[in-house]
Amino acid sequence: MSRTGRDIEIIGMIATQEASEILPAQGPLIDPEFTARFAQAHEDAGFDRVLIGYGTYWADGWQVANHVARATPRVKLLLAHRPGFVAPTLTARQAVTFDHLAGAGRLALHIITGGDEADQRRDGDFVPHDSRYRRTAEYLHILRALFDGPEPLDFEGEFYHVEGASLPVRPATEAGIPLYFGGASSFAVDVGGRYADVYMLWGEPLAAAQARIEQARAAATRFGRTLRFSVSVRPIIAPTEAAAWARAEEIAERAAAQRARFLGARGRRDSTSVGSERLLAAAAESDVHDERLWTRVAAITGAAGNSTALVGTPEQVAEALLRYVDIGCDTLLIRGFLPYQDAVEYGRELVPLIRAAGGPPAAGCDAPPRG
Numbered sequence: 001m002s003r004t005g006r007d008i009e010i011i012g013m014i015a016t017q018e019a020s021e022i023l024p025a026q027g028p029l030i031d032p033e034f035t036a037r038f039a040q041a042h043e044d045a046g047f048d049r050v051l052i053g054y055g056t057y058w059a060d061g062w063q064v065a066n067h068v069a070r071a072t073p074r075v076k077l078l079l080a081h082r083p084g085f086v087a088p089t090l091t092a093r094q095a096v097t098f099d100h101l102a103g104a105g106r107l108a109l110h111i112i113t114g115g116d117e118a119d120q121r122r123d124g125d126f127v128p129h130d131s132r133y134r135r136t137a138e139y140l141h142i143l144r145a146l147f148d149g150p151e152p153l154d155f156e157g158e159f160y161h162v163e164g165a166s167l168p169v170r171p172a173t174e175a176g177i178p179l180y181f182g183g184a185s186s187f188a189v190d191v192g193g194r195y196a197d198v199y200m201l202w203g204e205p206l207a208a209a210q211a212r213i214e215q216a217r218a219a220a221t222r223f224g225r226t227l228r229f230s231v232s233v234r235p236i237i238a239p240t241e242a243a244a245w246a247r248a249e250e251i252a253e254r255a256a257a258q259r260a261r262f263l264g265a266r267g268r269r270d271s272t273s274v275g276s277e278r279l280l281a282a283a284a285e286s287d288v289h290d291e292r293l294w295t296r297v298a299a300i301t302g303a304a305g306n307s308t309a310l311v312g313t314p315e316q317v318a319e320a321l322l323r324y325v326d327i328g329c330d331t332l333l334i335r336g337f338l339p340y341q342d343a344v345e346y347g348r349e350l351v352p353l354i355r356a357a358g359g360p361p362a363a364g365c366d367a368p369p370r371g
Helices: 032-045 061-071 088-101 117-122 129-148 186-195 206-222 241-266 274-285 296-301 314-326 339-349 351-358
Strands: 009-014 049-052 076-081 107-112 153-156 161-165 179-182 198-202 228-237 309-312 329-334
Touching (some): 009 032, 032 061, 032 339, 061 076, 061 088, 088 107, 107 129, 129 161, 129 179, 129 186, 179 186, 186 206, 198 206, 198 274, 198 329, 206 228, 206 314, 228 241, 241 296, 241 309, 241 314, 274 296, 309 314, 314 329, 339 351
Parallel strands (some): 009 329, 076 107, 179 198, 198 228, 228 329
Antiparallel strands (some): 153 161
């Protein structure tokens, strides 16, 4: 593998309780000690950021991010945020305040418009899918204007109307507060191309992922912008390839056995997600794409989120991840089916291989692990 000179950002995912498609929820729903330890494990493993997800059955992300910032000195945070539930002006103030109090440059926002109708309705949102993207576009327009410029903002749109909006302080660093964005529909491509810094993809076959990158890049070009790209996958690694595939089969069995529990714990999905449909189409075509991209869990769970895996030895999975780097992804979001244990193992077995092949960690993430 030789991709030296490419700075690759590696993101993990944390929660306030350990659970997955194969692991029944462990401990209390909000466990402060586990949350801190989970974040620290990612920091010690060499991750650049940790994603804090959003769901109506999960803890509030802003509070979790604040707790993690106090528990870790270095790892950056990617906070999932759904437009529509609070005003964009309030989100902007929350973000810049956090940026100054929690450590300059540690915060990024992952904007998710929402593809699970039942989850949207639990928060009182009955706006249809396509209209939600129009709302997200207005939301991001206001966020961008407030983050990027000191002048008071006047804006009147379909969903938001503000006069003289401004921030009490600027973002704490020149880089500002990055906006990550996900979505696979044509509406999402347009919104992401216009406003996002990083466009996030789930782990599709390489040819499909490259086509999506080209589509989003063309949308950004129309607005005179450039995008970075991220891919999200679930590595399954073992000392030998045969052992890795055996582990994958065990994961499939456990996922199938737990399916009812997994969906019930999060509310049954009423999904309009184009991303889920794309993963399910790939799973229907084949269990395995590009040698290592394994789709069985996506098929079992209805592709309820990031659910495709890369299977092999650490060296084989690192090479498979770097193929996504070759087509334009300089951010890799990796999380396991045994979330805590896998984060530790990735730090020992996988992250060093990615770093060696792709360049140094992101700025501010090169301190040695704590003893």
